[in-house]
Amino acid sequence: MLIFWTITLFLLGAAKGKEVCYENLGCFSDTEPWAGTAIRPLKILPWSPEKIGTRFLLYTNENPNTFQTLLLSDPSTIDASNFQTNRKTRFIIHGFIDKGDESWVTDMCKNMFMVEEVNCICVDWKKGSQTTYSQAANNVRVVGAQVAQMLSILSKDYNYSPSNVHLIGHSLGAHVAGEAGSRTPGLARITGLDPVEANFEGTAEEVRLDPSDANFVDVIHTDAAPLIPSLGFGTNQLVGHLDFFPNGGENMPGCKKNALSQIVDLDGIWAGTRDFVACNHLRSYKYYSESILNPDGFTAYPCASYRSFQANKCFPCPAQGCPQMGHYADKFAGKTSGEEQKFFLNTGDASSFARWRYGVSITLSGRTATGQVKVALFGDKGNTHQYEVFRGIIKPGTTHSNEFDAKLDVGTIEKVKFLWNNNVVNPTFPKVGAAKITVQKGEEETEYNFCSEDTVKEDVLLTLTPC
Structure with a gap:
């Protein structure tokens, strides 16, 4: 008991x-x-x-x-x-x-x-x-x-x-x-x-x-x-x-x-x-x-x-x-x-961690080719690195979009630089261009449009200005 x-x-x-x-x-x-x-x-x-x-x-x-x-x-x-x-x-x-x-x-x-x-x-x-x-x-x-x-x-x-x-x-x-x-x-x-x-x-x-x-x-x-x-x-x-x-x-x-x-x-x-x-x-x-x-x-x-x-x-x-x-x-x-x-x-991998996100849309022009397409943004506060937007068959008239996180806020975007390459020897030296590039900042509803009628060879920069 x-x-x-x-x-x-x-x-x-x-x-x-x-x-x-x-x-x-x-x-x-x-x-x-x-x-x-x-x-x-x-x-x-x-x-x-x-x-x-x-x-x-x-x-x-x-x-x-x-x-x-x-x-x-x-x-x-x-x-x-x-x-x-x-x-x-x-x-x-x-x-x-x-x-x-x-x-x-x-x-x-x-x-x-x-x-x-x-x-x-x-x-x-x-x-x-x-x-x-x-x-x-x-x-x-x-x-x-x-x-x-x-x-x-x-x-x-x-x-x-x-x-x-x-x-x-x-x-x-x-x-x-x-x-x-x-x-x-x-x-x-x-x-x-x-x-x-x-x-x-x-x-x-x-x-x-x-x-x-x-x-x-x-x-x-x-x-x-x-x-x-x-x-x-x-x-x-x-x-x-x-x-x-x-x-x-x-x-x-x-x-x-x-x-x-x-x-x-x-x-x-x-x-x-x-x-x-x-x-x-x-x-x-x-x-x-x-x-x-x-x-x-x-x-x-x-x-x-x-x-x-x-x-x-x-x-x-x-x-x-x-x-x-x-x-x-x-x-x-x-x-x-x-x-x-x-x-x-997204953030950076080390200090400084801050990033600014941009959305980019490219309408291609020129010849059909295989390769990758990159852009860099230039603004009144600075410019970004080249960021890849598309990789594959580059076809005139097609539009490709991507987003990237830049290390700085470029401010008011004044121009965009376009670059393409494929690292393949092509004896015809095709020329590719961007008829139109639309850029948007993540926080803004405004879209900025840039145009060009030119085409360029591989690894040659093409500058697009506001349409």
Whole structure:
């Protein structure tokens, strides 16, 4: 009988679960949906605020290189700092095994200072993140509550509205932002930078980042391949109002170098090995940081899939326009429709990542030949490389179209240069031309037409001017 009651009490205790409470933050339990589920089988409680040691490091336009520490326990540190209530505040929250004074975090603040006056607060919770993954995933809850506590202090003591606040979280930090947002009504925006998958994908909304956590939630997915077997760290689940999948969201260009070359071209072996192991996962914050300085360099197109995007089925932008992935995503007019919205774009394989997409249509003239046709665009801001539009039988009167991602915005297109070749000796030296070339920028409805009546031999440039 004693054994029966012992087992019964044990089972009741297991069902009830454990709970820990922290002053000003509330209580945290290890019951469902936080633990004891298929996605979160381990029953782990978050560490105490003292053990996690979260720090709020303030950088502003006045102190871009050295931080001022804001203490939850001593709000007078806010008074003594350069925090200004007439500016927006952007929090940057790092992820697993990272730290808040890492160079990418401070570099992101510095990019912001180049385009705006802003309070940039780096949330450093390295003690809570540099532990086992399961423990760090649960520490997210306390760190999120602390961010919410800071927002509450700003609101109550300084009349500073959450509508002026933007939380930017990478990896586990995206879910920290989600926790803070769920505790802060009226929060303006959360940006999730490759929110981590393990222990979060498929969980209840209160566990992870979701669209209800802020008035506007935008997400950049760069490592969305399944964790098993592909070792993708990021979630594939749509968790925002706008979900961006650059380069398809799984394999980022430039991330397939061998370990040695990756380490050699980065400062420090730690940065190099980390970049090699988690290159796709880290691309999300690199894209975001660059987007701050490129207001139109990350145009993203609504599309059913990346395959459709690659097949040129999602160009140009629809009537309501296209959003910019990254810093300026909140300028998109239709940002919070009731439906989940997926957007695709391509980037470069290394910094600079920004790209500008063009659609080109060529109507051929001259002789029939076999080969490839290329064009280069010339505008008032510069010119592109030669991009291939068609390869096969070049037949007069036929029209061929393609899209490409240029490394720069050429501005107003003034002329187009046409080139063809086939690398086959042809004693008749056929001449081929382009009677008409139509060019369209992805973000614009306007089409630009260029014409020529001339034809040229292989490898000879033909310049087309506006019709």
